[in-house]
Amino acid sequence: MKKKLLINTSFAIATIVLLIWIALLVFIEPWTAKKIEKGLNETLKDYTISIGQVNVSLIKCSIELEKIKILPKDSSIINSSFIKGEIASIKFNRINLWRAVFKKDVVISEVLVSSSKINGRVPFPEKSFPPVVSPFNIRIDRILFDGIDLNISNSLNAQSFWVKNGILKVQSLQIGKQDTIGLSIANQLDFGAKEFFSVSSDSMYSYKINGINYSAVSKTLAIDSLSIHPNFNDYDFTSKYAFQTNRYETVLCNVFAYNMNAADYLESKSITSNYIEIGTFDLNVFRDKRKEFKHIEKATFQDFIYSYKGILNIDSIGLLSGNVKFKVHAEKANQPGEISFNEIHAKIYKITNDTIYKIKSADLALKADAMLMGKSKLTVLLESKLFDSNNTFTVNGVLAGLEVKDLNPILEKTAFIYGAGKIDAMNFSFTANNTKATGKLTILYHGLNVVVKNKRTDDTTAFVEKFVSAIANSIIIDSNPIQGEKVRVGIIDYKRDPERFLFNYCFKSILSGIESSLVKNPKK
Numbered sequence: 001m002k003k004k005l006l007i008n009t010s011f012a013i014a015t016i017v018l019l020i021w022i023a024l025l026v027f028i029e030p031w032t033a034k035k036i037e038k039g040l041n042e043t044l045k046d047y048t049i050s051i052g053q054v055n056v057s058l059i060k061c062s063i064e065l066e067k068i069k070i071l072p073k074d075s076s077i078i079n080s081s082f083i084k085g086e087i088a089s090i091k092f093n094r095i096n097l098w099r100a101v102f103k104k105d106v107v108i109s110e111v112l113v114s115s116s117k118i119n120g121r122v123p124f125p126e127k128s129f130p131p132v133v134s135p136f137n138i139r140i141d142r143i144l145f146d147g148i149d150l151n152i153s154n155s156l157n158a159q160s161f162w163v164k165n166g167i168l169k170v171q172s173l174q175i176g177k178q179d180t181i182g183l184s185i186a187n188q189l190d191f192g193a194k195e196f197f198s199v200s201s202d203s204m205y206s207y208k209i210n211g212i213n214y215s216a217v218s219k220t221l222a223i224d225s226l227s228i229h230p231n232f233n234d235y236d237f238t239s240k241y242a243f244q245t246n247r248y249e250t251v252l253c254n255v256f257a258y259n260m261n262a263a264d265y266l267e268s269k270s271i272t273s274n275y276i277e278i279g280t281f282d283l284n285v286f287r288d289k290r291k292e293f294k295h296i297e298k299a300t301f302q303d304f305i306y307s308y309k310g311i312l313n314i315d316s317i318g319l320l321s322g323n324v325k326f327k328v329h330a331e332k333a334n335q336p337g338e339i340s341f342n343e344i345h346a347k348i349y350k351i352t353n354d355t356i357y358k359i360k361s362a363d364l365a366l367k368a369d370a371m372l373m374g375k376s377k378l379t380v381l382l383e384s385k386l387f388d389s390n391n392t393f394t395v396n397g398v399l400a401g402l403e404v405k406d407l408n409p410i411l412e413k414t415a416f417i418y419g420a421g422k423i424d425a426m427n428f429s430f431t432a433n434n435t436k437a438t439g440k441l442t443i444l445y446h447g448l449n450v451v452v453k454n455k456r457t458d459d460t461t462a463f464v465e466k467f468v469s470a471i472a473n474s475i476i477i478d479s480n481p482i483q484g485e486k487v488r489v490g491i492i493d494y495k496r497d498p499e500r501f502l503f504n505y506c507f508k509s510i511l512s513g514i515e516s517s518l519v520k521n522p523k524k
Contacts (some may be wrong), residue, residue: 047083048073064091070118081122081155088115088147105137112144119151124159143170148193158203165194171216188216189263199231204240206231214262221257234286234327234336243294247286254279269310276314281322281344286336288329297498300434302364302384302391305353312353319346324370330414332455337413341370341378350386357386373409376402376423390433395506399426404448416455421448421478430492430509437505439492441513446479448518476518490517 052067070085094109148166153159171188192213199206211224228250230237237247259274305312322344329336346368366382377400384393404419411417423445430439452468453460460469481487490513496505 046073047071060093061095062091062093063095064089081120083118083120083122085116085118085120087113087117089113106139108140110142110144111140113146115147116145117149121153121155123156124154138173138175140173141171143173144168154201157201158199159201160199162197163193163195164197166196167192189266190214190216191262204231204237205229214260216262219259219261221255221260221262223252223255225251225253226255227251235288238286238288238291242292244287244289244291248283249285250281250283252278252281264311269308270312272311272313274315276317278317278319279321281319283322283324284327285325286327286329288336290329290331290333293499295499298501300391301502302386302388302393305351305364306387308353312351314351315349317348317351319344319368321345322370328410328414333413333416334456334458335413337410339407339410340373342374344368344370352386355387362386372399372402373406375406376400390435392431392433394429394431395439395509396429397427397510399423401425404445412453412458416453417472418451418453418460419448420450422446426514428492428510428513430513432496432505432509435496437492437494437496437509437512439509439513441490441492441510441517442487443490443514443517444480444487448476448478449473450476475520477520480517488517490514492516 048071050067050069050071051065052069053065055064055066056062065087066089068085068087068090070083070087072082072084089112091112091114092108092110093112096105096107145166145168148163148168150161150163150166152161167190169188169190171190193209194211196209196212197206198208206229208227208229209223209225212222214221228248230247230249232240234247238245254277256277257273258276259272261270261272264270264272299307323340323342324344325338325340327336327338346366349365349367350362351364352362362385364384364386366380369377369379372378378397379399380395380397382393382395384391402423404421404423408418411419423443426441426443428439428441430437430441432438450469450472451460452465452472454462454465459465477488492509492513493516494505494509494512497508500508
């Protein structure tokens with residue numbers, strides 16, 4: 001009798017489970033799909049949301065939405081602004097039904113979003129969106145977006161973004177009722193992508209990142225490569241501007257930022273890090289000086305740092321290896337001249353806009369060495385006290401031996417001369433501020449000789465060029481020291497041009513010291 005009762009009970013339970021399962025398949029799951037579709041379509045007036053299938057598990061308290069499609073209701077808007085998308089599945093695991101029904105709280109253990117493909121063209125807002133306030137309490141222990149493919153362009157200009165094979169993990173998401181929804185509500189934020197690509201709003205530059213990964217646990221950002229690539233060659237690029245404009249092309253590889261909070265940057269553009277390491281850095285700069293110069297005052301490098309809109313606090317940045325090339329097409333020159341710095345090693349300390357340093361003493365410092373024109377080692381130390389009212393900084397440097405002819409790629413195209421002779425050594429030290437640079441420079445050299453060339457024909461043998469060359473060599477002292485005399489010390493004395501930035505300020509200051517050493521009568 002007991003055995004028969006057990007069999008009957010087991011059969012009854014199996015029947016109930018089967019009926020519930022059938023009800024889920026036949027009634028509850030389709031009803032849930034239609035209910036969700038209706039709610040979303042009423043909210044999104046311009047778009048249609050379709051859900052291919054809904055899987056409900058009462059035992060696991062989970063809901064899975066599959067084959068979700070987002071399409072514009074009016075196909076004609078594809079010619080202006082639109083969003084189209086497909087999501088393979090969204091799964092909500094371990095939903096707390098009791099709290100959802102009786103307390104109106106959303107408590108979910110896990111949300112998994114798989115294979116999202118979104119593309120579209122929409123107007124990007126010029127200002128940030130108004131804050132969104134949560135209508136109820138939400139707690140989600142873990143959210144995972146896996147396989148994100150995003151391609152969005154701005155319908156107002158050429159700006160666009162593309163994310164390939166992205167991943168986003170959010171841990172311990174908690175939002176209280178009436179709380180503002182933002183990135184700060186997440187306890188941990190991890191993300192990565194195989195590739196990120198962007199085009200600037202004016203279509204002049206493309207930005208590309210390969211292999212980006214961020215871990216909230218270690219607070220480490222790693223990037224395989226980052227490039228800034230102009231979309232036009234040198235002269236096509238500069239021809240699109242009415243005034244002189246620098247064209248930048250750069251590639252950074254093996255970039256690491258340690259103890260960095262990515263959520264702070266994404267939410268408020270704040271950058272904090274103990275140490276940023278750049279494995280390799282290559283930069284090419286081109287400027288066409290035949291175009292008109294736009295007279296605008298530029299901030300000093302210190303004010304540029306202080307005016308950063310977010311929090312900026314980087315203990316140090318290290319460059320393991322770098323190359324920089326400047327190409328300049330001077331007025332009346334036939335071709336551009338160039339100067340290069342190779343095998344650069346550099347470290348920058350204390351880059352910050354923290355106002356605590358208005359009362360606490362600290363220095364920003366740059367230590368660097370490079371091979372000038374790939375031939376001679378140049379070592380530089382720049383130091384600047386933070387929040388100094390005059391933006392004072394000091395520069396000390398040493399240049400090893402160099403053949404003057406190695407500088408001809410820049411001299412012949414900008415100064416229209418060919419140089420010969422040998423620089424045995426050079427050292428300089430100066431202090432500069434908002435208005436002026438003063439200091440001393442010693443350059444040891446011998447056998448200095450120059451030949452002037454014609455700006456139009458590049459000829460050096462015509463009578464005029466020979467005559468000017470003779471005058472130039474009569475003014476220039478061919479060695480330092482002159483036999484039987486002491487070493488001449490040049491005087492650095494240069495008034496800052498407020499329309500130029502740091503590199504030009506330092507170069508012109510050093511050049512003033514070189515001129516006072518080479519010329520017989522510097523005052524003339």
